[in-house]
Amino acid sequence: MIGRYYRRRTERRRAKREGLEFDTTPIADLSFNLLIFFIVTASFILRQGVFLSLPSSSAGVVRVDEKRIVDITPDNEAFMLGGERLGRDETIAVLKKKKAEDDEVIAVIHMNRGVRYERLVDALSVARESKILKISLKDTMGFD
Numbered sequence: 001m002i003g004r005y006y007r008r009r010t011e012r013r014r015a016k017r018e019g020l021e022f023d024t025t026p027i028a029d030l031s032f033n034l035l036i037f038f039i040v041t042a043s044f045i046l047r048q049g050v051f052l053s054l055p056s057s058s059a060g061v062v063r064v065d066e067k068r069i070v071d072i073t074p075d076n077e078a079f080m081l082g083g084e085r086l087g088r089d090e091t092i093a094v095l096k097k098k099k100a101e102d103d104e105v106i107a108v109i110h111m112n113r114g115v116r117y118e119r120l121v122d123a124l125s126v127a128r129e130s131k132i133l134k135i136s137l138k139d140t141m142g143f144d
Contacts, residue, residue, distance in 0.1 A: 064106060067102070068102055068104055068105050068106050069105075069106050069108055070082075070095065070098055070105055070106070070107050070108065070132075071108050071110060072091070072095075072107055072108065072109050072110070072123055072126070072127070073109075073110040073111075073112065074109070074111070074115060074119040074120065074122065074123045075112070075115055075119070076114075076115060076116055076119060079091045079123065079126070081094055081095075082094075088122070088126060091126050092126055092129050092130050095107065095126065095127065095130035095132060096130050096131070098130075099130055099131055099132055104134070105132055105134070106132075106134040106135070106136060107127040107130075107132045107134070107135045107136070108135075108136045108137075108138050109123045109124070109127070109135065109136070109137050109138065110138045111137070111138075111139070120137075
């Protein structure tokens with residue numbers, strides 16, 4: 001009699017275990033919804049930066065009137081422009097004035113040794129904010 005009781009009890013446990021299933025459909029639906037959401041929202045992120053059009057290797061020499069050239073030399077705190085040391089806002093104001101005088105103005109950025117790289121990016125940003133479209137980089141560091 002005790003044997004029957006234990007057999008019935010174990011049979012009931014087996015029946016309960018076999019009847020339990022984990023439904024993965026809601027988890028799969030949630031995963032796909034999250035995947036679609038991140039793909040759609042990632043496409044709305046705009047990349048900002050300074051885009052340069054570099055000359056080809058077959059480009060020739062370009063002659064430019066020196067009146068159109070504006071030399072910008074960034075240092076670690078400010079910008080040297082026409083022999084004057086100017087802050088960022090002052091530099092933008094001067095460059096906007098030059099741009100208003102001559103639409104074909106060219107900014108030549110001179111980088112010296114010991115100046116942080118971020119100052120070059122800042123100089124490019126200043127030229128962009130001033131609406132100057134033609135920018136040239138001059139190697140004054142003495143690299144080979």
